[in-house]
Amino acid sequence: MAVYTDINEIDLKAFLQQYDAGELLSYKGIAEGVENSNFLLHTSKAPLILTLYEKRVEKNDLPFFLGLMHHLADRGLSCPLPLPRKDGALLGELSGRPAALISFLEGMWLRKPEAKHCREVGKALAAMHVAGEGFELKRPNALSLEGWKTLWAKSKDRADEVETGLETEIGDELAFLAKHWPTDLPAGVIHADLFPDNVFFLGDELSGLIDFYFACNDFLVYDLSIGLNAWCFEKDGAYNITKGMAMIEGYQSVRPLSTAEIEALPILSRGSALRFFLTRLYDWLTTPAGALVVKKDPLEYLKKLRFHQKVASSAEYGLKP
Amino acid sequence: MAVYTDINEIDLKAFLQQYDAGELLSYKGIAEGVENSNFLLHTSKAPLILTLYEKRVEKNDLPFFLGLMHHLADRGLSCPLPLPRKDGALLGELSGRPAALISFLEGMWLRKPEAKHCREVGKALAAMHVAGEGFELKRPNALSLEGWKTLWAKSKDRADEVETGLETEIGDELAFLAKHWPTDLPAGVIHADLFPDNVFFLGDELSGLIDFYFACNDFLVYDLSIGLNAWCFEKDGAYNITKGMAMIEGYQSVRPLSTAEIEALPILSRGSALRFFLTRLYDWLTTPAGALVVKKDPLEYLKKLRFHQKVASSAEYGLKP
Numbered sequence: 101m102a103v104y105t106d107i108n109e110i111d112l113k114a115f116l117q118q119y120d121a122g123e124l125l126s127y128k129g130i131a132e133g134v135e136n137s138n139f140l141l142h143t144s145k146a147p148l149i150l151t152l153y154e155k156r157v158e159k160n161d162l163p164f165f166l167g168l169m170h171h172l173a174d175r176g177l178s179c180p181l182p183l184p185r186k187d188g189a190l191l192g193e194l195s196g197r198p199a200a201l202i203s204f205l206e207g208m209w210l211r212k213p214e215a216k217h218c219r220e221v222g223k224a225l226a227a228m229h230v231a232g233e234g235f236e237l238k239r240p241n242a243l244s245l246e247g248w249k250t251l252w253a254k255s256k257d258r259a260d261e262v263e264t265g266l267e268t269e270i271g272d273e274l275a276f277l278a279k280h281w282p283t284d285l286p287a288g289v290i291h292a293d294l295f296p297d298n299v300f301f302l303g304d305e306l307s308g309l310i311d312f313y314f315a316c317n318d319f320l321v322y323d324l325s326i327g328l329n330a331w332c333f334e335k336d337g338a339y340n341i342t343k344g345m346a347m348i349e350g351y352q353s354v355r356p357l358s359t360a361e362i363e364a365l366p367i368l369s370r371g372s373a374l375r376f377f378l379t380r381l382y383d384w385l386t387t388p389a390g391a392l393v394v395k396k397d398p399l400e401y402l403k404k405l406r407f408h409q410k411v412a413s414s415a416e417y418g419l420k421p
Numbered sequence: 422m423a424v425y426t427d428i429n430e431i432d433l434k435a436f437l438q439q440y441d442a443g444e445l446l447s448y449k450g451i452a453e454g455v456e457n458s459n460f461l462l463h464t465s466k467a468p469l470i471l472t473l474y475e476k477r478v479e480k481n482d483l484p485f486f487l488g489l490m491h492h493l494a495d496r497g498l499s500c501p502l503p504l505p506r507k508d509g510a511l512l513g514e515l516s517g518r519p520a521a522l523i524s525f526l527e528g529m530w531l532r533k534p535e536a537k538h539c540r541e542v543g544k545a546l547a548a549m550h551v552a553g554e555g556f557e558l559k560r561p562n563a564l565s566l567e568g569w570k571t572l573w574a575k576s577k578d579r580a581d582e583v584e585t586g587l588e589t590e591i592g593d594e595l596a597f598l599a600k601h602w603p604t605d606l607p608a609g610v611i612h613a614d615l616f617p618d619n620v621f622f623l624g625d626e627l628s629g630l631i632d633f634y635f636a637c638n639d640f641l642v643y644d645l646s647i648g649l650n651a652w653c654f655e656k657d658g659a660y661n662i663t664k665g666m667a668m669i670e671g672y673q674s675v676r677p678l679s680t681a682e683i684e685a686l687p688i689l690s691r692g693s694a695l696r697f698f699l700t701r702l703y704d705w706l707t708t709p710a711g712a713l714v715v716k717k718d719p720l721e722y723l724k725k726l727r728f729h730q731k732v733a734s735s736a737e738y739g740l741k742p
Contacts, residue, residue, distance in 0.1 A: 108532040125527040125623065128461055131450035140449055140461060142468070142527060206446040206463060211429035302446065 147204035175231040207300025207307035222350025232289035290323035345418025377401035468525035496552040528621025528628035543671025553610035611644035666739025698722035
């Protein structure tokens, strides 16, 4: 649930006059996103999302995020399109917060995705990677090796509270990844957080990708490894190779993977499992009881990490030779 | 903020098949209402509100609330209209909760209402009272004299924590009201909670009344006294007679008050101020720190109560002789 900042209709109308957005008919705070306050606006023209960026989002990153959505939508990707102000700026200010108006995408995220949906997600992820070419702004991935080390330094002393032996196990894993992490793979803009709640469907058709607020520059196939982690494990922790195969095939139908990328998939999957394990662990240890945010179980990603550690080749993810 | 129950798109689609609601395009949990979970749905036909009734709402009261909205909308009042299921029922079930689909009203509630808006609210309140005639179900007002006594019994021992002397002062007030409360005034269906957040405007035009979940049978003019308390005091606690006059004139332009109603307005206003004081006091004393719900200050209504105690005649509310 996320409405951290309330807005009043007088300030909102003044804000909207900077845009060619039509006449305001209603606005509702919506329970969407974790980092920002979001409102669904009805106007005489079209529904819009109003996002107020709260403190956890770095203001300097906003031109990257908004510019990227604009770049991607411009190239035909179905994603929210920031509405420019009359003066051309994509970012404004409301209630003391940086604020943007973006197009509203119809669709629903799937609580129980199937293999056919994973295929569509793979296609859309590859389409995003292709569409991202030529985007000029850069944003390094703050949640790659160096970021993991920083997060781990803040959590490791208490890690054994979550499971005995974790301090050693994760320390070893980090050392392994630091030593073997690839350095030369095709790179570009990645979504970096393409979980089911960030992909909308209308029926079985993918209607759009949302929430680009972790997007950054990194290896493209690393994004696919995040997708495998986010979509292709069952609730009981088992990897579903049918879903994995569908997602990879969908991806390759738009952007074929190189041999180097295919070979790197197991280690990248270990990395992306570790990335979500570490942020969840940190939140788990630091979020006060009774806070509004639902704490996600870090052990889910520990299980996935252990699965990837045992993977000998990408064929085990469903990649056909 | 109110989304207590999450729903998934599979259950929701099955639920919607019981209605002639069009094809589901999207649904968002919205921060509206305190007692229930509310979702804004876009469909191929029209936007709708889906309400899941949580435990604080008495299930036996739902036919009254939904039937009333239907009755009022049928008679031309602008209020949410429950969509009947294909089998004619207004109430269904979703995610283990009683659930209803109601029409979505465009409009915004006013954070800073002016006298002209109070006039429109007076008119709409009277229109609701007239439109409510002939509604066959009955619901006694659980928050009148007897209800106040029950609430007070639960809070009085700790009332002096909020302000010294309160136990005596409120005890005396309750005794006074019990002795002088009117018994013979025009009665009917009242809204009983017509605060600014329950009235939508488009520009300066009132576009609808919402949230009928406190509606009940009581003296009609008691509803007006609630309106005076809710709309016609300034933030500093001062009564704004210009707003009061506008609201009463608006009301009388649709439904003129009898002499007995006019004479009863001061004591009814004391009663309605006490009613909100008591529920706020109870919530203040019992809501745990850090809960999701914002605690409202009971002393705001103590001030209003003291104002009404000094009112000698309804002329002081702005009623012209």
